[in-house]
Amino acid sequence: MSKTIPVIRNILEANDRLAEQLRTIFAENRLLALNLMSSPGAGKTALLERTLTDLRETLRMAVIEGDLQTNNDALRVAATGAQAVQINTEGGCHLDGSMILEAVKQIDLAGLDVLFIENVGNLVCPAEFDLGEAAKVTLLSVTEGDDKPEKYPLMFAESRVLLLNKIDLLPYVDFSLEKAAGFARALNPEIIVFPVSCRTGEGLQPWYDWLCEAVRTRQGA
Amino acid sequence: MLGVRALAMHEMSIAEALIRIVESEMAAHGLRTVRRIKVRHGELSTMVPEALDFAFQAMTVNTALEGAVLEYEKVPLTMSCSACGTSFSPEIPELLCTPCPSCGEELGHKVLTGKELNIEYIKGDT
Numbered sequence: 001m002s003k004t005i006p007v008i009r010n011i012l013e014a015n016d017r018l019a020e021q022l023r024t025i026f027a028e029n030r031l032l033a034l035n036l037m038s039s040p041g042a043g044k045t046a047l048l049e050r051t052l053t054d055l056r057e058t059l060r061m062a063v064i065e066g067d068l069q070t071n072n073d074a075l076r077v078a079a080t081g082a083q084a085v086q087i088n089t090e091g092g093c094h095l096d097g098s099m100i101l102e103a104v105k106q107i108d109l110a111g112l113d114v115l116f117i118e119n120v121g122n123l124v125c126p127a128e129f130d131l132g133e134a135a136k137v138t139l140l141s142v143t144e145g146d147d148k149p150e151k152y153p154l155m156f157a158e159s160r161v162l163l164l165n166k167i168d169l170l171p172y173v174d175f176s177l178e179k180a181a182g183f184a185r186a187l188n189p190e191i192i193v194f195p196v197s198c199r200t201g202e203g204l205q206p207w208y209d210w211l212c213e214a215v216r217t218r219q220g221a
Numbered sequence: 222m223l224g225v226r227a228l229a230m231h232e233m234s235i236a237e238a239l240i241r242i243v244e245s246e247m248a249a250h251g252l253r254t255v256r257r258i259k260v261r262h263g264e265l266s267t268m269v270p271e272a273l274d275f276a277f278q279a280m281t282v283n284t285a286l287e288g289a290v291l292e293y294e295k296v297p298l299t300m301s302c303s304a305c306g307t308s309f310s311p312e313i314p315e316l317l318c319t320p321c322p323s324c325g326e327e328l329g330h331k332v333l334t335g336k337e338l339n340i341e342y343i344k345g346d347t
Contacts, residue, residue, distance in 0.1 A: 001347045009246075010337075010339055011338045013242070094234075127267070128268075185329075
């Protein structure tokens with residue numbers, strides 16, 4: 001007999017459940033988990049190298065590194081002395097909750113202040129997969145074009161922080177910081193924008209201040 | 222180096238999750254085969270139907286789901302205006318920053334619909 005079953009279920013409900021588990025784990029450890037997203041080559045790993053080095057004395061930080069094939073980025077991060085776990089997606093375009101749950105088992109969470117989750121370089125689907133993070137942080141480099149927020153609305157609409165990286169290259173490219181920030185704020189009026197250069201270190205202090213403040217808020221101090 | 226290896230492609234993850242839900246519904250309702258699955262996806266969802274079809278077909282060979290057709294319905298983007306609260310759909314389907322038809326405010330509208338990725342129904346035989 002033919003039958004129609006009304007279902008009305010969110011297809012990503014399994015991932016959302018895992019994300020809730022992760023949120024609980026992060027909350028129990030009073031840990032600020034940040035999901036770091038950008039297109040390939042925007043400077044996620046460079047930002048982490050800088051941040052892990054400059055705030056080494058201030059915050060205890062660890063990194064989960066999502067990468068398509070190699071462990072190059074995890075090695076770069078580990079060189080700063082921070083705990084780093086590599087997730088190899090073998091061509092997969094995003095991280096999901098089950099991968100983070102596996103990775104979290106390999107990290108000593110006790111006493112950590114911040115867990116960075118470096119997503120796979122991609123402005124599209126990582127935005128759809130909740131990883132239990134407290135906030136999404138998106139990086140956009142000035143070599144990519146200031147219209148990216150308009151082209152990839154979901155990622156920018158969901159992000160708490162937008163870092164505009166490689167501002168040392170501004171003299172050589174047609175990129176307007178105001179335009180990019182304007183597009184992002186149009187999608188998300190609360191988004192916090194930091195123009196930075198991870199190469200020269202310019203503009204990183206306000207990002208560090210935000211990070212320390214977010215940790216204090218998280219830990220209720 | 223510590224590590225986790227995983228195999229995933231965006232629509233592959235979606236297909237996997239979808240198949241799991243359909244299998245649980247089949248068991249709950251005594252379906253032996255499935256002919257049609259209705260999927261609703263929002264304008265802002267990044268899911269590509271052709272890619273989901275491909276992943277679904279590849280993952281259902283020699284299963285009770287083999288040959289089932291995925292039927293898609295796109296859910297339009299609707300927003301409520303950040304200034305006056307009017308609900309509206311933008312003329313350009315995926316444009317989040319667009320003037321409110323009632324007061325003209327362009328920025329910061331709240332998304333009401335358009336992020337969905339749901340199964341609506343399953344058709345099959347007992």
